[in-house]
Amino acid sequence: MSGNTANKIEIKNFNFYYGNKHVIKDLNLSIRANQITSIFGPANSGATTLLRAMNRLSDLEPSTRSTGQILIDGQDINDPKVNVTDLRRKVGKVFEIPAPLPLSIYDNVTYGLKFLPGKKKQEILDTMEWALKTAALWDEVKDRLHDPALGLSGGQQQRLCVARVLALKPEVIIIDRSCSGLDPISTSKIEESLIKLKKDFTVIISPHNIAQASRVSDRIAFILMGELVEENEALQILKFPKDQRTSDFITGRFG
Amino acid sequence: MIKLTARTSERIAKVFILSIAVLIMGILIWIIGDILLNGIPHINFSFLSQMPRNMGREGGIFPTIVGTLMLTVLAILIAVPFGVGAAYYLAEYTKGGIVTRIIRFGAESLAGIPSIVYGIFGVLLFVEILGLGFSIISGALTVSIMILPTIIRTSEEALLAVPKIYRDASFSLGATKWQTIRCAVTPTAIRGIVNGVILGVGRCVAETAAVMLTMGGNVLAVPSSISSSGRTMAVHFYILAQEGVMQNAYTTAAILIILIFIINIGTNAVIDQFISKRTKGAR
Amino acid sequence: MLKFKENLPGYIFFGFALSAIAALFTIAMFIFREGIPVIIEYGFINFITGTTWAPTRGDFGILPMIVGSLSVAVGAAIIGVPFGVCCAIYMAEFAPEKMKKVLRPTIQLLAGIPSVVYGFWGLVFIVPFIRNNLGGNGFSLLAASVVLGIMILPTIISISEVSIIAQPKTYKEGALAMGLTRWQTICKVQLPAARSGIIAGIILGMGRAIGETMAVIMVLGSAAQIPKSLLDSARTLTINIGLEMSYAVGTHRQSLFATGVVLFVIIMILNILAQYFTRQRVKKV
Numbered sequence: 001m002s003g004n005t006a007n008k009i010e011i012k013n014f015n016f017y018y019g020n021k022h023v024i025k026d027l028n029l030s031i032r033a034n035q036i037t038s039i040f041g042p043a044n045s046g047a048t049t050l051l052r053a054m055n056r057l058s059d060l061e062p063s064t065r066s067t068g069q070i071l072i073d074g075q076d077i078n079d080p081k082v083n084v085t086d087l088r089r090k091v092g093k094v095f096e097i098p099a100p101l102p103l104s105i106y107d108n109v110t111y112g113l114k115f116l117p118g119k120k121k122q123e124i125l126d127t128m129e130w131a132l133k134t135a136a137l138w139d140e141v142k143d144r145l146h147d148p149a150l151g152l153s154g155g156q157q158q159r160l161c162v163a164r165v166l167a168l169k170p171e172v173i174i175i176d177r178s179c180s181g182l183d184p185i186s187t188s189k190i191e192e193s194l195i196k197l198k199k200d201f202t203v204i205i206s207p208h209n210i211a212q213a214s215r216v217s218d219r220i221a222f223i224l225m226g227e228l229v230e231e232n233e234a235l236q237i238l239k240f241p242k243d244q245r246t247s248d249f250i251t252g253r254f255g
Numbered sequence: 256m257i258k259l260t261a262r263t264s265e266r267i268a269k270v271f272i273l274s275i276a277v278l279i280m281g282i283l284i285w286i287i288g289d290i291l292l293n294g295i296p297h298i299n300f301s302f303l304s305q306m307p308r309n310m311g312r313e314g315g316i317f318p319t320i321v322g323t324l325m326l327t328v329l330a331i332l333i334a335v336p337f338g339v340g341a342a343y344y345l346a347e348y349t350k351g352g353i354v355t356r357i358i359r360f361g362a363e364s365l366a367g368i369p370s371i372v373y374g375i376f377g378v379l380l381f382v383e384i385l386g387l388g389f390s391i392i393s394g395a396l397t398v399s400i401m402i403l404p405t406i407i408r409t410s411e412e413a414l415l416a417v418p419k420i421y422r423d424a425s426f427s428l429g430a431t432k433w434q435t436i437r438c439a440v441t442p443t444a445i446r447g448i449v450n451g452v453i454l455g456v457g458r459c460v461a462e463t464a465a466v467m468l469t470m471g472g473n474v475l476a477v478p479s480s481i482s483s484s485g486r487t488m489a490v491h492f493y494i495l496a497q498e499g500v501m502q503n504a505y506t507t508a509a510i511l512i513i514l515i516f517i518i519n520i521g522t523n524a525v526i527d528q529f530i531s532k533r534t535k536g537a538r
Numbered sequence: 539m540l541k542f543k544e545n546l547p548g549y550i551f552f553g554f555a556l557s558a559i560a561a562l563f564t565i566a567m568f569i570f571r572e573g574i575p576v577i578i579e580y581g582f583i584n585f586i587t588g589t590t591w592a593p594t595r596g597d598f599g600i601l602p603m604i605v606g607s608l609s610v611a612v613g614a615a616i617i618g619v620p621f622g623v624c625c626a627i628y629m630a631e632f633a634p635e636k637m638k639k640v641l642r643p644t645i646q647l648l649a650g651i652p653s654v655v656y657g658f659w660g661l662v663f664i665v666p667f668i669r670n671n672l673g674g675n676g677f678s679l680l681a682a683s684v685v686l687g688i689m690i691l692p693t694i695i696s697i698s699e700v701s702i703i704a705q706p707k708t709y710k711e712g713a714l715a716m717g718l719t720r721w722q723t724i725c726k727v728q729l730p731a732a733r734s735g736i737i738a739g740i741i742l743g744m745g746r747a748i749g750e751t752m753a754v755i756m757v758l759g760s761a762a763q764i765p766k767s768l769l770d771s772a773r774t775l776t777i778n779i780g781l782e783m784s785y786a787v788g789t790h791r792q793s794l795f796a797t798g799v800v801l802f803v804i805i806m807i808l809n810i811l812a813q814y815f816t817r818q819r820v821k822k823v
Contacts, residue, residue: 057427062350089429099420102443111438112428161424168429265721269632275624276633280644282688286651286659340554348548349555360813361559367742367809368565368802369749371776375783375798376565379572400561407558433547454650461652464751464780493654493752496661508655515650519643 008033008172008202009054014068016049016058016226023049025226026068036194036203038213038234041223042249047206048096050223051174054204055091056084072172085115091172092165098157100149100164105141108149108160112168127167134196135163136189155186162193173197175205191216210250214238222246287512293502294509302506307475311491312500316507318477322391322485323514325478326466327459329395330402335452337399338406342448345407346414347436366404373401374468382469389471392481397469398462402455409454413447414440453522457515463489488514569802573795585796591762591778593790600797602764606679606772607748607804609765610758613683614690614747619740621687622694626736627724629695630702649692657756660685665757674769677759683768685757686750690743697742701735702728738815745808748801751776775801 305315377397588599759771
């Protein structure tokens with residue numbers, strides 16, 4: 001652990017609604033910089049919704065609304081002054097299923113970069129190489145950068161999606177149940193790179209099982225039915241959960 | 256009266272509907288086969304390149320090939336921006352509501368309007384009121400409205416079939432809505448959109464009634480500009496058939512059908528070669 | 539300002555989209571403007587119930603054409619619907635992948651063939667067959683029904699197939715789980731559930747038959763009379779316009795636009811019905 005315990009993200013009294021459905025209820029949570037925080041809960045717990053709200057992807061869905069605040073470096077992301085595309089560059093996101101765009105590998109990694117003005121060709125190439133290396137994919141694809149990304153294996157595709165986010169040099173990386181469909185080797189490659197990444201980034205994951213949460217997380221927040229049940233250091237929560245519901249979940253009584 | 260067991264009746268039913276499907280294929284083969292068998296032996300370079308003589312009884316069909324080509328290219332150029340643009344609006348921008356329902360109603364209704372109605376409308380508006388005369392441009396404008404609903408529907412379906420996660424991924428990489436549409440949605444949907452355009456091309460080539468009324472099919476010279484009148488192959492074929500010039504009718508129809516084959520099959524191959532090289536594996 | 543720039547493509551696309559409804563409106567407006575005066579002058583009732591069409595003498599009764607159009611549409615449906623629906627069932631439920639790979643292009647091609655080619659086929663095979671075996675001169679309602687019945691197959695097949703496939707799997711699986719055979723499941727569960735979609739397909743098919751011009755001209759003849767038997771020649775609304783448009787002038791010409799008005803109205807009614815049934819289907823599923 002880096003010892004840096006500054007809070008990168010503060011979520012204050014956050015509520016989220018799909019139409020009349022109240023899916024996140026008065027949630028308060030701090031997420032520290034340069035750590036891996038797991039936001040963890042059973043299906044439909046609200047974890048995915050919370051992650052979508054953090055870079056305002058939830059804006060894209062009709063009839064959703066939210067109250068309360070999500071502060072990143074003290075700035076409310078829903079403030080009208082915030083430029084939403086800048087926010088999304090700052091808070092990168094890797095999705096539940098590998099979602100490379102139907103373009104070449106190169107075009108996928110540089111996808112976000114080409115919308116930034118004033119990037120030089122060489123700069124883009126360097127960033128791409130760095131991103132692919134950091135995502136542990138460079139050696140596998142360096143000779144076929146212009147092949148279709150959809151020709152890669154599922155694990156490679158997911159690492160490509162990580163690389164694509166890294167290329168934008170975000171501050172926060174959100175990874176939503178990203179290993180659910182992957183083989184163990186790809187999973188461990190992604191987990192290794194996550195642990196490397198936290199030196200420079202704030203990482204939020206929504207792990208797909210307890211084992212993964214325990215392998216990579218510094219802290220774990222347990223969410224159930226839109227409410228924060230408890231949040232603590234990973235070991236604390238896994239070994240000595242304070243709340244009965246957390247321990248029920250961890251020991252497999254539900255979920 | 257024999258009582259059939261469920262098993263037997265199931266078997267009979269299966270054989271029955273299989274034979275219907277086979278029958279339909281048989282009829283198609285009959286219709287097309289008859290024309291190709293009678294027409295193909297007479298296709299040769301001089302038939303394609305010569306002027307018709309004696310009202311098409313002798314000579315070739317060169318002017319009608321030029322007419323077909325000009326009509327199709329013009330109609331597609333006019334219809335594609337409107338059709339594809341409308342599809343983008345319906346698939347990407349609208350949030351529903353009354354205006355969208357009216358637009359959809361318009362597009363669906365246009366698809367059902369008979370071509371003869373398009374034809375008399377074209378005569379009124381393009382030929383007479385706008386003063387374009389019986390000409391290729393009048394025909395193209397008329398036909399472009401006819402193919403609009405086809406292009407809208409096919410393109411919209413292609414856009415709606417783009418998985419939502421592509422849009423999410425693009426947005427979360429800091430793309431704006433327009434950038435997302437341009438760089439993530441369109442490359443995925445382009446096959447379907449091109450398919451819609453090809454269907455439109457097919458309809459231009461096949462259309463007869465509306466073209467005959469608006470293009471002034473009596474003239475059998477090579478059209479010199481878009482304001483000349485002219486004949487398409489389909490119109491020429493109809494006139495030959497009505498006048499009982501059967502051999503040349505067969506030959507013209509065979510060329511027409513081969514052309515439609517090429518448009519359908521050939522363009523798919525071209526799409527595979529060029530457009531979807533990178534998008535291979537999408538969907 | 540930034541907001542406007544971001545929305546600009548949306549506004550442009552909206553403009554293009556409006557063209558669809560604008561075109562429909564313009565077509566209706568021009569044809570009505572040209573056709574309505576004759577209808578008013580001659581009397582709406584006289585116009586649609588008159589049995590004499592002699593435009594040069596001032597007789598504009600289009601009842602024979604209305605009867606002709608409706609007869610060929612019904613005839614086409616009688617031939618096309620059973621075949622089309624059976625083919626759709628086969629494709630949706632029974633056809634092995636290989637067979638689908640052949641059938642789908644077949645249907646596509648059927649839809650893409652110019653209607654004059656269908657007419658030509660009818661002229662070369664169906665008309666002489668009827669003349670030689672059933673009597674009359676062969677140009678008849680029967681010939682038109684056969685040709686149009688085949689022409690509307692693609693419409694009926696594709697819409698019916700979609701509405702069978704679009705049903706929730708649970709319908710079929712539930713029925714099969716209760717011990718019904720495949721065929722019983724189709725007749726008692728799947729077809730009833732697909733009813734709205736199939737009806738929409740049939741209506742659109744009949745609309746296509748009513749709207750067809752070239753193919754019917756070639757096989758129906760053009761006698762402006764109310765047909766008394768399947769072997770009689772007849773004239774449809776479309777034929778009426780298509781045959782006389784090129785030389786008609788004055789009131790005669792306007793009466794052809796008036797025929798167009800009637801055709802337009804019939805087609806729009808069918809369109810609206812078809813859209814209604816399509817929505818029913820979407821709602822149910």
